[in-house]
Amino acid sequence: MSFAHLHLHTEHSLLDGLTRIPDLVKKCRASGMPAVAVTDHGNMFGMMKLFDACEKTKDAEGNWAVKPILGCEVYVAPKTRFDKKLEAKNATGEEGLEDCVDPSGSRDAGYHLVLLAKNPVGFANLSKLVSAGFTEGFYYKPRIDKDILREHSEGLIALSACLGGEVQARILQNRLDQAERVARDFRDIFGEDFYLEIQDQGFDKEKEIIPFQQELAAKLGIPLVATNDAHYLNHADADLHDTLLCIGTKTTKAKEKRMRFSTDQFFVKTPEEMRSVFPDHPEYLERTLEIAAKVDLFPITRKPVTPRFPVPEGYDLDSYFVHIAKETFEQRLADCRPLWQQGALKHAEEKYRERLAFELDMILKMGFPGYFLLVWDFIRKAREMGVPVGPGRGSAAGSIVAWSMMITDIDPMQYDLLFERFLNPERVSMPDVDIDFCRDGRQRVIDYVTEKYGQDKVSNIITINQLKTKAVIKDVARVFEKDFAFANNLTKLVPQEPGKPMTIGEALEKSDKLRELYESDPEVKNILDISARLEGLSRNTGVHAAGVIIAPDELTQFAPLSVDKDKKVMVQYTMVEAERAGLLKMDFLGLETLTQIAKTQEVIARRHGQPKDMTTIRAFDDKKTFELFAAGxxxxxxxFESGGMKQLLRQLGPDRFDDLIALNALFRPGPLGAGMGTTYVERRHGREPVTYMFPDLEPILSPTYGVILYQEQVMQIASLIAGYTLGEADMLRRAMGKKDKEKMAKEKTKFIEQGAARKYDKAKVAELFDLIEFFAGYGFNKSHSAAYAMVAYETAYLKANYPVEFMAGLLSTKSGRTDDVAKYVQNCRERGIEVLGPDINESTLDFTATGDLQIRFGFAAVKGLGDAALQAILEARKAEGRFKDLFHALKSTDLQKANRKVWESLIKAGAFDSLEPNRAALLQGLPDAVSAASRGTGDTGMTSLFDDAEMATLSEDWRVPENIEPWDRKTRLAAEREVLGLFVSGHPLEEFADAIQVHTHGTLAKIVEDATSGRLRDRNEVTLGAMVSTVAFKTNQKGEPWAILQVEDTTGKMEVLLMASKWDPLTKKSTLKPFERYRHFAVPEAMLRITGELRVETIQANGNGGTEGEEDEEQTVVKVFATLLEPLEGFQGLGFTGALVRLPPGECPPRLAPPWRPRSFGDHEGRGWPVTFA
Structure with a gap:
């Protein structure tokens, strides 16, 4: 007799389930279990994975060894799913926080109920129920109720669940009549498909209720079924699961009162092990097979379906698509004619028409006209709404139809971009057009799509985040009460390979130091062994930042829904799974650079009467622009902003658009690591010969000096030499990328034979195949590279030709991020552009160019000014003209929208300096001024109760207080920083500029640039000069204090760690006590020369020019672990000695002592640490 698990939690019961689905299915097959259900808490995240894993058990005849049963353990609200007034209890139960039974009879989030889908109708109903739990009933947990269960019970099997189920809970509370009523309710809802679930994981409460369950089952005729509430795969995993619970609840193993499972029996038991649990009741086990037999084997995948696009009368979908494509194509040709006249285009008009006819024919045959019309429509609408749209991204830029319909904006003919790289006629799959929108307008486009197709048909996509290597090591170390230094030093020994996450197993293979430590230290071995078993498990969920689903019908017919913390609706399938479920996925990306260009154009229009027409620069031949690139x-x-890219730019000296396309493709870890960047530069400057294996390859490879850089080149070579169609060549490229040895052996034979048949030397053809196979691993999508090179060129053109307007637009775009603003303000000053603080009469919302070499701060950059206050002030200024003084501004503005705090911020920022330079006096007189202005406007700030003469009298009653001492420089700068996030009229470090230049490695920006470009490396010693801006005191697990210092200079900020001890992981000796020795410097405003060990880390971060929704890209984070802190004032006037000064810890040269006068900063946070420079 066998058995099937019907109550089972996987890793998708987040940080509560440990089981990985592929391992689960393997165990079921090995144990002879013919079916398995996955019933995660409240969600269906794992359904597609379960289906896929079970499908792999099919034999040659199509029989499945393990049938997937798609289910969920839902939460049923005590009353209705709309009742959200219960107070959450934080009791500790047998099985954990969410499973505890509240003795009062009510539940925190709801009672548990297991639901299993019998057929497609049941699966659709399960999806609707689970979706409603999130979208309607969410209260601590996703909850449904019995009303909605009645509506959507068809096709579902229900089990009464664990002790958290309502029937069991009532029995435990000795409310047997209520237990019977609840059981009757479920029997009425599900009929013969309701079962009482009986469990015995080895603790008393389960055993207590079994007789009552048996009695109730007999009385009501409800069958009993045995389950095991499996949360981990094997018995040996119990302790590992306990560690996972500690990670999820942020506690430690040693803590007594915490969430824990009271026995070690919550695993996926074999049929034999289940028989030993219920030896006297084999019928309970057999019933699992009866239930499994009720479940049909049905697919949950389908071909993607495009939403129905409405077409005008007289057209069908195909004819309207052709009509729009041809109409817009003629508009494109009209724009091209001036370029043809200049001789700037490679191909004649006829070639464009031939390409259009070919692509239209292919798209019609593939059945994608509706897709193109849908994308064309919302991009057209975006432009109508004034939302800037990018020129394209990804392979779609290779389509002339996409270009004609203005879906993309880069000419694919001019740059040899291939349609087959986008849509392969020989491997038909759904188009994938990703679109960049201005960051500020992206949501408006999504709103348009939602309104057009229906709110029930448009949603976001879930992302399931994992326990990543370094994070899980830190988590496990914390669970075992290891201190920060222990965990941090372990993670530092994990090697970093850009573009490839490193597993713990790989790290042990590649890091000699880590392996030596692992083999010599049992504690380290334990931490890493546990971490290795946990890494990759699901941790939490988020929203895919770009993906938007547009469904042809109600979303729940395709997939269950969830919501994030901001109530955004998302499908519970990941991006790839959603497409497999038949849903159309679009990437709506918010590209900050488009916002930056738009804001620059606004500044240009204000200064020059109209924005720059960017279509006039499409020849890409502006000399000043390429000089800017060549200078880095x-x-x-x-x-093109990173330190490494600037270095490559200076080496290459690009002078044509093709160089920019190539640089975009070259500046990636793979090509740089393979030396392709160096080869390209050397050949570009004639220092290395450009050779071609066959002369016929020159037209394909000459733009990249013989380097195979693009995927499109691989395809063109296969087509030219071996006679592949471009569709076949695309499949060859894909196969090369996947490194399928068996497939590649067949392809190589075909390539050589066909090449030889075309009269090419057979040995050379074989050599060429090996060459393109090597480069295919590094090849980049030229369509994407060309489109993004266009965005880069546009920004560089604006910077080269409108430098002040460009910097104003850039600062406006970054105004919410003070680190970036500080960096670009310094950049302006280095370029001779003066950046002025905000001014009550000159500033607008954004940064503005007020002269050829002058930029004025915008009000939006001032902290404490909300949108309503800003609007009120700007409206008042528009109505009144220039304000004469503070009182005039106050009496003219609605003070209910712009309260006193707003005016305080403006005064501190220096916005009234042009009217009254004494900020201290204005701030002291502000309360009286507000009071007088409020009297004059009846406290409304809208309509004055007095005529002009009376207002003049009131104005005379208020004067700027006299005899108020102006703020000193330090106070003035501190006030600016408080409200602007940076110093504007000066910087405290300016007096130490010479000392920093001579006695450090340079500015913080320079150190970061050197670290990202490779001139400085991880663990190099570095010396910097900076001011401490903030200090965060910490305590490690041993109770030792340490601190994180945020330091800054005029170019940026950096984190400096002052550790309790500097720990050597090999000797395990604390050779230095940085915090103990230098804690008296850990105070804000200390001006320090800091020496320490540079730490250069690569982290996953959303980037790509501020692209919302871009795939996570790697970002370099630079920190310093301090070993020596010294006051900067000791280095003033000390000349250059030919090397950086090296001081023993805690000592200073005697000749520097006299200028160092003791200066107390006072006790910090009452810690009793006197702070002096001495």
Whole structure:
């Protein structure tokens, strides 16, 4: 007799379930279990994975060894799902927080109930129920109720669940009549498909209720079924699961009162093990097979379906698509004619028409006209709404139809971009057009799509985040009460390979130090062994930042829904799974650079009467722009801003658009690591010969000096030399990328034979195949590279030709991020552009160019000014003209919208300096001024109760207080920083500029640039000069204090760690006590020369020029672990000695002592640490 698990939690019961689905199905097959259910808490995240894993058990005849049963353990609200007034209890139960039974009879989030889908109708109903739990009933947990269960019970099997189920809970509370009523309710809802679930994981409460369950089952004729509430795969995993619970509840193993499972029996038991639990009741086990037999084997995947696009009368979908494509194509040709006249285009008009006819034919045959019309429509609407749209991204830029319909904006003919890289006629799959919108307008486009197709048909997509290597090591170390230094030093020994996450197993293979430590230290071995078993498990969920689903019908017919913390609705399938479920996925990306360009154009229009027409620069031949690129002067230039890219730019000296396309493709870890960047530069400058294996390859490879850089080149070579169609060549490229050895052996034979048949030397053809196979691993999508090179060129053009307007637009775009603003303000000053603080009469919302070399702060950059206050002030200024003084501004503005705090911020920011430079006096007189202005406007700030003469009298009653001492420089700068986030009229470090230049490695920006470009490396010693801006005191697990210092200079900020001890993981000796020795410097405003160990980390971060929704890209984070802190004032006037000064810890040269006068900063936070420079 066998058995099937019907109550089972996987890793998708987040940080509560440990089982990975592929391992689960393997065990079921090995144990002879013919079916398995997955019933995660409140969600269906794992359904597609379960289906896929079970499908792999099919034999040659199509029989499945393990049938998937798609289910969920739902939460049923005590009353209705709309009742959200219960107070959450934090009691500790046998099985954990969410499973505890509240003795009062009510439940925190709801009672448990297991639901299993019998057929497609049941699966659709389960999806609707689970979705409603999130979208309607969410209260601590996703909850449904019995009313909605009655509506959507068809096709579902229900089990009464664990002790958290309502029947069992009532029995435990000795409310047997209520237990009977509840059981009757469920029997009425589900009929013969309701079962009483009986469990015995080895603790008393389960055993207590079994007789009552048996009695109730007999009385009501409800069958009993045995389950095991499995949360981990094997018995040996119990302790590992306990560690996972500690991670989820942020506690430690040693803590007595915490969530824990009271026995070690919550695992996926074999049929034999289940028989030993219920030896006297084999019928309970057999019933699991009866239930499994009720469940049909049905698919949950389908081909993607495009939403129905409405077409005008007289057209069908195909004819309207062709009509729009041809109409917009003629508009494109009209724009191209001036370029043809200039001789700037490679191909004649006829070639464009031939390409259009070919693509239209292919798209019609593939059945994608509706898709193109849908995308064309919302991009057209975006432009109508004034939302800037990017020129394209990804392979779609290779389509002339997409270009004609203005879905993309880069000419695919001019740059040899291939349609087959986008849509392969020989491997038909759904198009994938990703679109960049201005960050500020992206949501408006999504709102349009939602309104057009229906709120029930449009949603976001879930992302399931994992326990990643370094994070899980830190988590496990914390669970076992290891201190920060222990965990941090372990993670530092995990090697970093850009573009490839490193597992613990791989790290042990590649890091000699980590392996040595692992083999010599049992504690380290234990932490890493446990971490290795947990890494990759699901941790939490989020919203895919770009993906938007547009369904042809109600979403729940395709997939269950969830919500995030901001109530955004999302399908519970990941991006790839959603497409497999038949849903159309679009990427609506918010590209900050488009916002930056738009804001720059606004500044240009204000200064010059109209914005720059960017279509006039499409020849891409502006000399000043390429000079800017060649100089590496690319701060603020899209994708060309990093230190490493600047270095490559200076080496290459690009002077044509093809170089920019190539640089976008080259500046990636793979090509750089393979030396392709160096080869490209050397050949570009004639220092290395450009050779071609066959002369026929020159037209394909000459733009990249013989380097195979693009995927499109691989396809073109296969087509030219071996006679592949471009569709076949695309499949070859894909196969090369996947490194399928068996497939590649067949392809190589085909390539050689066909090449030889075309009269090419057979040995050379074989050599060429090996060459393109090697480069295919590094090849980049040229369509994407070309489109993004266009964005880069536009930003560089604006910077080169409208430098002040460009910097104003850039600062406006970054105004919410003070670190970036500080960086670009300094960049302006280095370029001779003066950045002025905000002014009550000159500033607008954004930064503005007020002269050829002058930028004025915008009000939006001032902290404490909300949208309503800003609008009120700007409206008052528009109505009144220039304000004469503070009182005039107050009496003219609605003070209910712009309260006293707003005016305080403006005064501190220096916004009234042009009217009254004494900020101290204005601030002291502000309360009286507000009071007088409020009297004059009847406290409304809208309509004055007095005529002009009376107002003049009131104005005379208020004067700027006299004899008020102006703020000193330090106070003035501190006030600016408080409300602007940075110093504007000066910087406290300016007096130490010479000392920093001579006695440090340079500015913080320079150190970061050197670290990202590789000139400085991880663990190099570095010396910097900076001011401490904030201090966060910490305590490690041993109770030792340490601190994180946020330091800054005029170019940026950096984190400096002052550790309790500097720990050597090999000797395990604390050779230095940085915090103990230098804690008296850990105070805000201390001006320090800091020496320490540079730490350069690569983290996953959303990036790509501020692209919302871009795939996570790697970002370099630079920190310093301090070993020596010294006051900067001791280095003033000390000349250059030919090397950086090296001081023994805690000591200073005697000749520096006299200028160091003791200066007390006072006790910090009452810790009793006197702070002096001495």
């Amino acid at each position: 002067d690319t701060d603020g230039v899209f994708q």
